[in-house]
Amino acid sequence: MKNLWFHLMPYKDLPDDFRDTHPSVWVDINSKLLDAKRVHQHYNEYLDELEYAGQLGFDGICCNEHHQNGYGLMPSPNLIASTLTRRTTKPAICVMGNSLALYNPPTRVAEEFAMLDCMSGGRLIAGFPVGTPMDTIFAYAQNPSKLRERYYEAHDIVMKAWQEDETFSFNGRFNQLRYVNVWPRPVQKPHPPVWIPGGGSVETWRWCAEMDYVYCYLSYFGYKAGEATMKGFWDEMDKLGKDRNPYRAGFLQFVAVGETEKEALELYKESAEYFYGRCLHVNPKWASPAGYQSEATIRAKVQSQVALAAQKSAGPAGAAREWKDILDLGYVIAGDPDQVAERIREVCTNLNVGHLMLLCQFGNMSTDLAKYNTKLYAERVMPQISDLFDDQWNDAWWPQPLSERSLPAEVA
Amino acid sequence: MPETRSLTIRDREVRVLEEGRSDVPVVFLAGIGGVPAWTPFLEALAKNRRVIVPSLPGFPGATEFRHLDSLYDWVVHTLETLELLDEPTFDLIGSSVGGALASEIASLVETQVRRLVLIAPFGVFLEDDPAADIWAQVPGPKSIPNLVCSHPERWDAIWEMPADGDEIEWSLLRTRSMEAAARFLFPFGNTGVTSRLHRIHNSTLLVRGSEDRVLPSAYNAVFAEGIQGPVRTIEIEDAGHLPEIDNPEMLVREINAFLLDQEN
Numbered sequence: 229m230k231n232l233w234f235h236l237m238p239y240k241d242l243p244d245d246f247r248d249t250h251p252s253v254w255v256d257i258n259s260k261l262l263d264a265k266r267v268h269q270h271y272n273e274y275l276d277e278l279e280y281a282g283q284l285g286f287d288g289i290c291c292n293e294h295h296q297n298g299y300g301l302m303p304s305p306n307l308i309a310s311t312l313t314r315r316t317t318k319p320a321i322c323v324m325g326n327s328l329a330l331y332n333p334p335t336r337v338a339e340e341f342a343m344l345d346c347m348s349g350g351r352l353i354a355g356f357p358v359g360t361p362m363d364t365i366f367a368y369a370q371n372p373s374k375l376r377e378r379y380y381e382a383h384d385i386v387m388k389a390w391q392e393d394e395t396f397s398f399n400g401r402f403n404q405l406r407y408v409n410v411w412p413r414p415v416q417k418p419h420p421p422v423w424i425p426g427g428g429s430v431e432t433w434r435w436c437a438e439m440d441y442v443y444c445y446l447s448y449f450g451y452k453a454g455e456a457t458m459k460g461f462w463d464e465m466d467k468l469g470k471d472r473n474p475y476r477a478g479f480l481q482f483v484a485v486g487e488t489e490k491e492a493l494e495l496y497k498e499s500a501e502y503f504y505g506r507c508l509h510v511n512p513k514w515a516s517p518a519g520y521q522s523e524a525t526i527r528a529k530v531q532s533q534v535a536l537a538a539q540k541s542a543g544p545a546g547a548a549r550e551w552k553d554i555l556d557l558g559y560v561i562a563g564d565p566d567q568v569a570e571r572i573r574e575v576c577t578n579l580n581v582g583h584l585m586l587l588c589q590f591g592n593m594s595t596d597l598a599k600y601n602t603k604l605y606a607e608r609v610m611p612q613i614s615d616l617f618d619d620q621w622n623d624a625w626w627p628q629p630l631s632e633r634s635l636p637a638e639v640a
Numbered sequence: 641m642p643e644t645r646s647l648t649i650r651d652r653e654v655r656v657l658e659e660g661r662s663d664v665p666v667v668f669l670a671g672i673g674g675v676p677a678w679t680p681f682l683e684a685l686a687k688n689r690r691v692i693v694p695s696l697p698g699f700p701g702a703t704e705f706r707h708l709d710s711l712y713d714w715v716v717h718t719l720e721t722l723e724l725l726d727e728p729t730f731d732l733i734g735s736s737v738g739g740a741l742a743s744e745i746a747s748l749v750e751t752q753v754r755r756l757v758l759i760a761p762f763g764v765f766l767e768d769d770p771a772a773d774i775w776a777q778v779p780g781p782k783s784i785p786n787l788v789c790s791h792p793e794r795w796d797a798i799w800e801m802p803a804d805g806d807e808i809e810w811s812l813l814r815t816r817s818m819e820a821a822a823r824f825l826f827p828f829g830n831t832g833v834t835s836r837l838h839r840i841h842n843s844t845l846l847v848r849g850s851e852d853r854v855l856p857s858a859y860n861a862v863f864a865e866g867i868q869g870p871v872r873t874i875e876i877e878d879a880g881h882l883p884e885i886d887n888p889e890m891l892v893r894e895i896n897a898f899l900l901d902q903e904n
Contacts, residue, residue: 372819373826519823
């Protein structure tokens with residue numbers, strides 16, 4: 229299996245009474261809460277952490293895209309990824325991803341991802357999320373009724389732009405581009421692996437199967453809440469006659485590793501409660517604009533009692549905020565290295581997930597603690613689980629870097 | 641109860657409800673939520689007029705709308721609908737979302753539309769006096785009625801699910817109509833109609849609920865200033881954004897008086 233180290237890049241100084249005094253961490257979060265000098269420090273520490281994870285042997289390092297968001301300081305994940313191409317040499321660089329409908333023209337994504345693939349020597353994983361309503365509908369004013377249509381059209385443009393040898397014109401419903409001929413093109417042929425972060429939409433599962441993309445369920449609510457969704461995904465793969473190769477799937481999980489269980493429970497409580505208490509304080513009015521969810525998804529969700537129950541127990545409205553509940557509900561897997569390894573093995577086996585994305589830094593966790601968590605996971609957990617699936621399955625969705633790559637020169 | 645028939649526009653069905661008698665009919669283009677059932681407002685209006693209610697795309701009675709992308713598509717669709725009614729002339733009432741389309745039609749077509757009634761029409765946006773964001777609402781069945789009505793229980797009465805209804809499909813009717821409105825009005829409801837209002841020469845009644853929490857009163861003032869024909873501006877008491885739901889009695893009295901004045 230593959231272990232990927234995922235950063236959200238949260239702002240760490242949201243006040244203690246944030247929940248009571250501010251309506252939302254997202255969209256209309258008060259800009260007076262932000263100190264740009266702190267963000268300067270955050271970026272440097274967060275990039276250090278990503279690079280450190282790469283050094284310690286994580287298979288991949290991940291960044292993502294959020295807008296007007298107090299827990300995600302990455303409106304441009306490509307900027308983050310570009311620095312990682314220079315300061316790391318081994319890990320896959322997983323941009324999870326670019327919300328395709330937000331780029332005008334979408335060839336911008338084809339260009340920037342191609343640049344990242346060239347800069348990194350073929351280490352890019354290209355993530356294509358639709359994006360949350362907060363990011364797309366409200367921060368970026370995309371029409372909720374057209375978002376998905378635009379997303380699919382943008383996807384078609386990017387994929388064609390990467391693979392078509394000749395300059396072509398794209399006469400789409402939303403994009404009319406007379407001359408498409410992106411330079412550079414990706415190192416990886418025919419294109420970098422494509423991973424699709426999504427919710428529990430049947431259409432997305434089918435689309436991933438049809439296109440042969442990796443489906444990633446990026447939930448903040450851990451493996452227990454993820455069970456129903458991943459079961460739905462695999463049931464759908466069965467129906468479509470696809471194999472159960474665990475590398476078809478990705479899953480996000482918070483982890484908190486200590487030398488002992490007691491230490492882990494003490495060390496990570498504050499950061500977890502900061503994340504679930506403050507970072508997930510999203511005004512529900514942003515959550516579900518009409519049109520964002522397809523009618524088929526609404527029908528499927530309402531009909532699926534399992535999915536409904538999972539949503540109720542784990543959705544943002546009813547999410548736990550106390551450390552004990554966070555642990556009991558499985559949002560965070562905490563313990564000594566052996567305990568965490570055992571649980572991770574169980575989770576990946578049960579969910580049948582070959583790409584595990586780990587949040588080792590969350591909330592207001594200090595950089596020292598984030599590195600401690602990362603080191604314990606890399607050195608004491610990862611060796612116990614890395615062999616999982618590899619005797620049975622081939623990861624056809626992993627980057628294929630150049631065998632000989634240029635490295636940055638030393639700076640004098 | 642009204643007579644129900646169906647128009648086919650570009651291979652898609654559009655429901656048309658009709659009731660009442662008069663040579664020149666009144667065509668009603670509905671506001672937020674549309675017309676899930678014949679309403680007290682339409683019933684009262686049909687006592688003196690022949691009332692024709694074609695469904696807007698995506699609103700109850702016309703499921704399909706995602707083939708319409710631009711405002712231009714929506715206006716052309718509305719024009720085709722009105723042409724297919726096959727009435728040489730009619731009075732046109734447009735409320736809220738339907739008001740945005742009614743004003744566009746009136747700015748384009750001089751011959752067919754006789755008098756115009758606009759009830760809190762969408763179409764403009766004022767940065768200093770912003771309209772409510774109807775798409776940023778807490779999920780749940782109460783948010784929209786509480787926003788658009790002073791008497792949400794009257795909305796609920798209109799939206800009572802038929803005995804043989806399916807709960808999911810019934811709730812999708814509302815969601816779909818909100819999405820359809822977004823299709824051409826998101827994010828502000830600003831259609832740019834101000835640059836076309838000078839083409840409206842019709843006698844116009846501009847209506848607003850005195851308790852409208854969606855569109856501030858300044859919005860109707862923009863219409864009043866831009867429309868070239870004679871404009872009468874009124875407020876309906878005890879009514880929110882959809883006075884046809886909140887206070888149908890007073891609204892119908894005002895509409896009847898306006899139409900009668902123009903005829904005399």
